[in-house]
Amino acid sequence: MTALAVAAALIALVAVLGTTAVLGLYGRRSARTTSDFLVASRGVTPWWNASAVSGEYLSAAAYLGAAGLVLAYGADMLWLPIAGTAGYVLLLAFVTAPLRRSGAYTVSDFAEWRLGSRTVRGIVTGCVCLIGWFYLLPQFQGAGVTLHLLTGAPAWTGWAIVVAVVLPAVVSGGMRSITAVQAVQFWVKLVAVAVPAVALLALWNLDGRPDPVTDAAPRFERATRVQVHTDATVTVPAAVTVTARGRVDGAAHDGGAVPLAPGRHTIGRGTEVVFPAGAAVPHAERLPVQDGATWVTPFGRGEEHGLFRTLSALLGVLLGTMGLPHILMRFYTNTCGSAARRTAAFVPCLLALFSVFPILYGTLGRLYAPELLMTGDTDATLLLLPQRMFPGPAGALLTGLVTAGAFAAFISTSCGIVVALAGTLSQSTRRPSGVTAFRAGVLVTLAVPLAVLPTIGTQGAATLVTMALYVSACSLCPLLVLGIWWRGLTAAGAGAGLLTGGGLTAAAGVTRLFSGCSTGWPAAVLAQPTLVVAPAVFAVMVAVSLLTRRRVPRRADRALMKLHLPEDALAPGERP
Incomplete structure (x- = not known):
């Protein structure tokens, strides 16, 4: 800069x-x-x-x-x-x-x-x-x-x-x-x-420049110097010889040539790597290597x-x-x-x-x-x-x-x-x-x-925000939808659903922040829990409310009337 x-x-x-x-x-x-x-x-x-x-x-x-x-x-x-x-x-x-x-x-x-x-x-x-x-x-x-x-x-x-x-x-x-x-x-x-x-x-x-949609996987168009600020693990798509000053794959280098075979490599904090023009761009291990069509x-x-x-x-x-x-x-x-x-x-x-x-x-x-x-x-x-x-x-x-x-x-x-x-x-x-x-x-x-x-280390902004959205989707959203549109919601049903959804999604978010899970269905559900948890929360709120139907608040009818009738149709004491 x-x-x-x-x-x-x-x-x-x-x-x-x-x-x-x-x-x-x-x-x-x-x-x-x-x-x-x-x-x-x-x-x-x-x-x-x-x-x-x-x-x-x-x-x-x-x-x-x-x-x-x-x-x-x-x-x-x-x-x-x-x-x-x-x-x-x-x-x-x-x-x-x-x-x-x-x-x-x-x-x-x-x-x-x-x-x-x-x-x-x-x-x-x-x-x-x-x-x-x-x-x-x-x-x-x-x-x-x-x-x-x-x-x-x-x-x-x-x-x-x-x-x-x-x-x-x-x-x-x-x-x-x-x-x-x-x-x-x-x-x-x-x-x-x-x-x-x-x-x-x-x-x-x-x-x-070529169209990024139809071009091959990203490449360095000219000789490019990359400064790595934190320890990194990268995937190298194609064999390349670079010059490096710092640690690559655990070995120290002082500006000499370093051949990198296709596959996984580690680069130490503060290492400076120079790639030749036309070299395929290595990707951080968590990011996929994709050509333009993919x-x-x-x-x-x-x-x-x-x-x-x-x-x-x-x-x-x-x-x-x-x-x-x-x-x-x-x-x-x-x-x-x-x-x-x-x-x-x-x-x-x-x-x-x-x-x-x-x-x-x-x-x-x-x-x-x-x-x-x-x-x-x-x-x-x-x-x-x-x-x-x-x-x-x-x-x-x-x-x-x-x-x-x-x-x-x-x-x-x-x-x-x-x-x-x-x-x-x-x-x-x-x-x-x-x-x-x-x-x-x-x-x-x-x-x-x-x-x-x-x-928590470095996390993507979108990753952190989606964690908040998943907790919201599996706790407050079901409460609002059922509380506004269903007379039969009870305090027991709402509480059970909130604890289920909020607890599971918060636990998934904390696990992702501090450890994570690498492969398979557990990793998929841990990363994106809403499709499993949100329907379960709605089901819990409805089921527990039906089991405790005698505890529906006495003022439920009046509350729903206030929620759904226009303000000018309510008595002065009922208006918000």
């Missing part, structure tokens, strides 16, 4: 941080009550709220991770943005308006109001925390990776910057403060990803249980989007159920518009940054391409632009998650109450992922 690109990136970072501070201060002036902090006094308009929801949803996974996944896996990854956008259609059809009419502040409030059980409320609070903490991890990690890649600063400086911005913004104004931040930052992210993408696409069209064909690489993995991931993202607590909480800020429904209708359009561009970055990355497949740093695709394709001042300016979008993604999503978790924790405690409890919840929410980050 050139000095000019670093300077542009730092200027962009300062601009994003300054904008966030100004917008947060603007919201802080009118934040006084608990309602202001939790739901912005339910006064946000549909279009403004749709921009904020979209800004909150477009996290590190959507901004950095999507391009990296397309670079590494190709067409199989296109289902993920489609499923995320489609999740809002289901949210619009089944959840938004009824949930807003309930008058609850948080998902935990809704569970207690609907089922009359403090125990279920506590279980829901636990699920909300798991989802939020899984979702916060990639925001902090993405900030660390971005800052390290651009400036060489240690990863913890990125974490510190996100905390330093999010903490005062949330503590000072809560939901009222961050609504403006998230709404404006959605458009910042869209411009930051779209303008460089159009420029890069135009350059590729003029450059005469890369562009769904299930083309013959992955073990590929159909199951894809369908399970699709279902997990689809259902998980319906249950994300920080997204659901945004709909409480609308004035009424019909306004919440209009908000949910706008969101898929905004997300679909954004999702086109990371695909372009991932595709161009096969030609212009193939070494990322070797180092495994595929999340860096979007950050490296502008400078790689435009080496001069133009590339530096584009690098600054994508950096601004990246930190807008980390900050806006982190703000939303922190508000949702802090609000849930504060509403679940007896003392202290109100704003004081909310601010204490903010500190707890930020402390947990910061404590976990140093122990």
Whole structure:
């Protein structure tokens, strides 16, 4: 990264941080009550709220991770943005308006109001925390990776910057403060990803490079120097002789020629390897080696249980989007159920518009940054391409632009998650109450992922976010669907289902973080558990509720009436 690109990136970072501070201060002036902090006094308009929801949803996974996944896996990854956008259609059809009419502040409030059980409320609070903490991890990690890649600063400086911005913004104004931040930052992210993408696409069209879809497996077009920052195990597709300075296959080298046979090799931390022009690109061991035809064909690489993995991931993202607590909480800020429904209708359009561009970055990355497949740093695709394709001042300016979008993604999503978790924790405690409890919840929410980050190593942003989505799909989504649409749900049924789904998916996520399972069906289910767990959770909730049908809350009929009738059809005392 050139000095000019670093300077542009730092200027962009300062601009994003300054904008966030100004917008947060603007919201802080009118934040006084608990309602202001939790739901912005339910006064946000549909279009403004749709921009904020979209800004909150477009996290590190959507901004950095999507391009990296397309670079590494190709067409199989296109289902993920489609499923995320489609999740809002289901949210619009089944959840938004009824949930807003309930008058609850948080998902935990809704569970207690609907089922009359403090125990279920506590279980829901636990699920909300798991989802939020899984979702916060990639925001902090993405900030660390971005800052390290651009400036060489240690990863913890990125974490510190996100905390330093999010903490005062949330503590000072809560939901009222961050609504403006998230709404404006959605458009910042869209411009930051779209303008460089159009420029890069135009350059590729003029450059005469081969089509990445029909070309063979990625190759280095010119002699390329690759710096390996962590111990790596790679698969070499074809025999090649490189020059290396460092450790290769356990042996030390000082710039001499090193022949690499096809197969598995290890490269030590800090090793510098120079590949000749035309050499096939080695791939990190966990990434498949694919030619262009395989890369562009769904299930083309013959992955073990590929159909199951894809369908399970699709279902997990689809259902998980319906249950994300920080997204659901945004709909409480609308004035009424019909306004919440209009908000949910706008969101898929905004997300679909954004999702086109990371695909372009991932595709161009096969030609212009193939070494990322070797180092495994595929999340860096979007950050490296502008400078790689435009080496001069133009590339530096584009690098600054994508950096601004990246930190807008980390900050806006982190703000939303922190508000949702802090609000849930504060509403679940007896003392202290109100704003004081909310601010204490903010500190707890930020402390947990910061404590976990140093122990999990480098993980892909999309991997971490999908863990959160799978917990959501197998816990809060079934609770909301059955709680809103089925009178017979009981507290016992809801609690049993939440413990089953939340426990199994959280255990699968933790296992993947710290150990993993290498082959066979156990590995497939561990990586993508939703197709197995989500139907089981619905079945458990229904079965246990039928066994305890005498415990259906007496106010269930009145609750469903409030959920489904328009506000103007209810008596004044029943309106949210």
